[in-house]
Amino acid sequence: MSGTSEGTGPTGVAVPGRARPKITERHQVGRSAAELRDYRAAFNAAHLAMAVVDQDGLVVTANAALATLFGAEPVDLLERTAADLVDLASDRRTWHAYREVLRGRRSRFRCTRRLKHPDGRALWAEVTVAPVPDSRNVLLSVADISDRRELHARLRHLQMHDAVTRLPNRTLFFERLASALESSAYDQGSTGRVGLCYLDLDGFKAVNDTLGHRVGDRLLAAVARRLTECADGDGYTRSGGHLVARLGGDEFAILVEDSTGTDQVADLARSVLVALQQPFDLDGQRLSVSASIGVVERTVAGTTATGLMQAADTTLYWAKADGKARWTLFDPERNAHRMTRQALSSTLRPAVERGEFALEYQPLVGLADGMTRGVEALVRWNHPQFGTLAPNRFIGIAEEDGSIVQLGRWVLRTACRQARRWQQEHPGVPPLFVSVNVAVRQVWDSDLVADVAEILAETGLAPHLLQLELTESAVMGSAGRPLQALQALSDMGVQIAIDDFGTGYSNLAYLSRLPVSALKLDGSFVRGFQDEAHPNPADETIVEALVQLAHRLGLTVTAECVETSGQASRLRSIGCDTGQGWLYSRAVAPDRIGAMIGVSALPG
Structure with a gap:
């Protein structure tokens, strides 16, 4: 058809009679201007507080939401320093990351800040800084996450408190205890001491059995209130009030941070006994109870959470053995090996120099093929007076008096040298690989990272052939310097294992944030497999769940105390990687290990 032109329809097919629109430069400019107006309108109307910031960190433009957040008009924020508005310069790490985004060296930065609202309340904000495409500016956005933080705090409170008594639970108690031991050791304002009243109700089981758990729970709640009153009545220290916690069942603990001495904690124990002796009126039910209390008070230096709780537990046992309804102060002289302990303590340091120590090695065997994969180095003291002593007779003493550093360095060097010789x-x-036990005090009192690096270089042993074992309680409470040391060792290539896993207050979520490569399941799990004719399904289910969790986190699992082929078979079937125990070998001299290398321990 003459006199007409062809255009294209939506599908791109030519349509007779439709003129093709001509895209002019003016049309493009108009469209860009319209888009820019739309972007600006969206920016200003957005509920998310935002600002465009130039390379110098000054606000170029801000939307109404950001202005409202600071109780100002958008124009009042122009040329303001963005970092000052949202407190990005308060710590070096945050400030450096922010500057890297401004300079175009980092694609995105996000942090959480506590800001002050114009109405005086505090709010938590998530601050994000990201480059603006095709521009040298960056976009700063501020999201109010106060509700989210409050919900998180509520959930944590529920997780960390006992439902019956509303007191802090075992997890929170150990978290606070670890923090107290760590912070007091380096805080100049601290007394450098810690106290603990560890108590358990006498005859509480009879209350549950005769009156029922409902009455028992009411009694526990009433006891908790009286313990709190006693703790509050004892006064407040620099760190606040004493922590009263329910550790489980009818066991309670009162933690006295920055204690002023034994007298303070003993007076607190006396007041608790007096308070609990007053009858309880539970909805017309009149009950009388008593308690046995173990009291421990000591300097923070050289004290571990495990050591403190062991001392408290021992002292509580003494209080019960002495007739109950009393408090007893921990007395090292009362230990069965009192004289032996004193003699060992006085001769331990010179014994290292005299060469009285020796190492034996227990194989760690692959459960799938029976091949020896590694060994654990176990130190023995050939004492001239008491004969050959196992580690449990002197390691605790070495940790308390600090000689563990010198002894640990010797063990590490000897074990690495032997592993290289076998290779x-x-x-x-x-x-x-060779596995060596490490005490937390070795991290605090020496440069463990430097010691390991020096010994590996000296012996020629590859870092991945060295595994360092720390107890569960030591690892779970790690923070600050210990955690930094573990991370540095892991970065070096050294393997980190948690020993006796499952005996402490297993914070499984914490595993993902630690540089751990292996778990060693405590022997109590394996001992639950002993009755092969009537196995306990619960034991196997627990171990299988732990193995699966460890494998998902990229960890290997070693089962300790494997004594029978039946135990080994069941551990193998649920995926456990290696086993250690008398089934394969006791701890033996180095030449005996040499005979096991390359030989399967499986029958046939």
């Missing part, structure tokens, strides 16, 4: 003597098989 050279058996070049045709995969080399064994």
Whole structure:
């Protein structure tokens, strides 16, 4: 058809009679201007508080939501320093990350800040800084996450408190105890001491059995209130009030941070006994109870959470053995090995120099093929007076008096040298790794990272062939310097294992944030497999769940105290990686280990 032109429809097919629109430069400019107006309108109308910031960190433009957040008009925020508005310069790490985004060296930065609202209340904000495309500016956004933080705080409170008594639970108690021991050791304002009243109600089981758990729970709640009153009545320290916690069942603890001495904690124990002796009126039900209390008070230096709780538990046992309804102060002289302990303590340091220590090694065997994968180094003291002593007779003393540093360094050097010697003597098989126990005090009182690096260089042992074992309570309470040391060792290539896992206050979520490569399940799990004719399904289910969790976190699992082939078979079937125990070998001299290298321990 003449006199007409063709255009295209929505599908791109030519349509007769429709003129093709001509895209002019003016049309493009108009469209860009319209888009810019739309962007500006959306920016200003957005509920999310935002500002455009230039390379110098000054606000170029801000929307109404941001202005409202600071109780101002958008124009009042122009040329303001963005970092000052949202407190980005208060710590070096945050300030550096923010500057890197401004300079175009980092694509995005996010942090959480506590800001002050114009009405005086505090609010938590999530601050995000990201480059603006095709621009040298950045976009700063501020999201109010106060409700989210409050919900998180409520959930944590529920998680960390006992439902019956509303007191802090075992997890929170150990968290606070670890923090108290760690902070007091370096805080100049601290007394450097800590006290603990560890108590348990006498005859509480009879209350549950005769009157029922409902009455028992009411009694526990009433006891909790009286304990709190006693703790509050004892006064407040620099760190606040004493922590009263329910550790489980009818066991309670009162933690006295920055204690002023034994007299303070003993007076607190006396007041608790007096308070609990007054009858309880539970909805017309009149009950009388008593308690046994173990009292421990000591300097923070050289004290571990495990050591403190062991002392408290021992002292509580003494109080019950002495007739109940009383408090007893921990007395080292009362220990069965009192004289032996004193003699060992006085001779331990010179014994290292005299060469009285020796190492034996217990194999860690692959459950799938029976091959020896590694060994654990176990120190023995060939004491001239008391004969050969196992580690449990002197390691605690070494940790208390600080000689663990010197002894630990010797153990580490000797074990690495022996592992390298086995590697050279058996070049045709995969080399064994050697596992060495480390006490937390070795991290605090020495430069463990430097010691390990020096010994590895000296002996020629590859870092991945060294595994350092720490107890569960030590690792779970790690923060500050210990955690930094563990991370540095892991970065070096050294393997980190948690020993006796499952005996403490297993914070499983914490595992993902620790540089741990292996778990060693405590022997109590394996001992639950002993009755092979009537196995306990619960034990197997627990171990299987722990193994699966560990594997998902990229960790290997070693089962300790494997004594029978039946236990080994069941552990193998649920995926456990290695086993350690008398089934394979006791701790033996180095030459005996040499005979096991490259030889399967499986029958047939």
